[in-house]
Amino acid sequence: MLTNYEKELIAEIWERMTPVAEDIGSEALLRMFTTFPGTKTYFSHLDISPRSPHLLDHGKKIVLAIAEGSKDISQLAVHLAPLQILHAYQLRIDPTNFKLFSHCVLVTLACHMGEDFTAVAHAAMDKYLSAFAAVLAEKYR
Incomplete structure (x- = not known):
């Protein structure tokens, strides 16, 4: 459960990161592909x-969706409904990949934010990204 302070902190971080969405997203994806090579199978038709x-482009789309969801976390399931259907029924992405990607986003944020990525910010973002991944995976049940 996120506190109001954590929700504000998460929204603030994503507002700050939105201008560099391409960099954050592509770096997190590249980290995922490097660390977990099996995740590349879903991107075989793209230059990664x-x-x-x-x-x-794909990294930016992901980060903008994460940032948009952070504006009203209580409505995350509503906001992500189209992405749930896309990933579960059309793309058939293994839901484990959402957790793997979340971890890579945390590492990428830590690299980009430096000292501003405090322990409190890390914990809050980890909770949010876990919730984000869980909501994306709901349609798999």
């Missing part, structure tokens, strides 16, 4: 090399 247009 560092800074490729496909990687930058």
Whole structure:
């Protein structure tokens, strides 16, 4: 359960990161592909090399969805409903990948934010990204 302070902190972080959404998203995806090579199978039709247009575009889309969800976390399931259906029924992404990607986002945020990524910010973001991943995985049940 996120406190009001954590919700505000998460929204503030994503507002700050939105201008660099391409960088955050593509770097997190690249981390995931490098650390967990099996996740690449869903992207075999795209150029996923560092800074490729496909990687930058998809990374930006993901980060903007995460940032948008952070504006009203209580409505996360409503906000993510179209993405739930897309990932579960059309793309058939293994829901474990959402957790793996969440971890990579945390590492990427820590790299980009430096000292501003405090222990409190880390814990709050971990809770939020876990909730985000759980909501995306709901349609798999």
